[in-house]
Amino acid sequence: MLNRRIALLGLAAGAALTPVALVPAASARTFSPSEHTAMTLMGGTLAKQTSELAQERARHAAVKQFATFEIAEQTAIAQVLTDLPNPPPAPLDADHAAVLKTLQDTPAGPAFDRAYVQAQIQGHEELLMVQQGYLDDTNRRTDGQHIAVLARVSIQQHLSMLRELQRLLAA
Template structure:
């Protein structure tokens, strides 16, 4: 077992996922809220990453709770994209370089290290998604429909964060 490779891979995933946060803070920092277009684009981008990494987890994860979470996440991100785009089968949003790097880092993992890296990545992605929802809800000039979506998404994301923390403790 190459422990150094596992540690570097997991650390790389955490660093790449964490690097997504300053961009959100910058988007919020100038106006203190996200516009409807920013909200939709950022939610779909983060959701695409969450869905693609979850599809990978269905194939590679060893832990059954990890696989179960991945299935939940795929269904949730599919539904979220359908609601935000008002399309039955929306195509995935192309990943930007930062999100693509996170996916590529996860693809390099295997075995129990994959499970841990996937859960760590999902924790970071869900924190990103939570910031996006809150950034939009902080906007007082928002559409009622999208506000309702963001409120429901925020609640679901908070639940997923709790689930992910429990799985992470189990895998430790």
């Protein structure tokens, strides 16, 4: 069972970590259990909050549908990582908060749909890097490894869906 104290300490440490967006994709970086938890929760919070915004502002039905799936997924991941039935949102660092603010400032319509999908692609790429970095860490916990393996598959599927949505919206 996931140790609640480690998960909560990881969440608290999230603000002090280097944002994933600042880690070059080409560099191989490992993530400790607390970093994995904190960064997964922070990325998930951004994905969920931007998806809630998309439910209100998106115009394309497929974008709204993806947003609905993303909210459910991020809620479930946060529940598993925190072992809480209704986990609070993780604090966002400056980079993640800026993404949310940009989408909040984008009016409803096709431009919002494209911006939301692009933000989701970037966020999912970061989350994928965090999962892989955790799986590359030799000091990982078995329960965290199982979560990261499942999250990695889901993230890869979502990236495929998002890239197809991006092509659809560009047409």
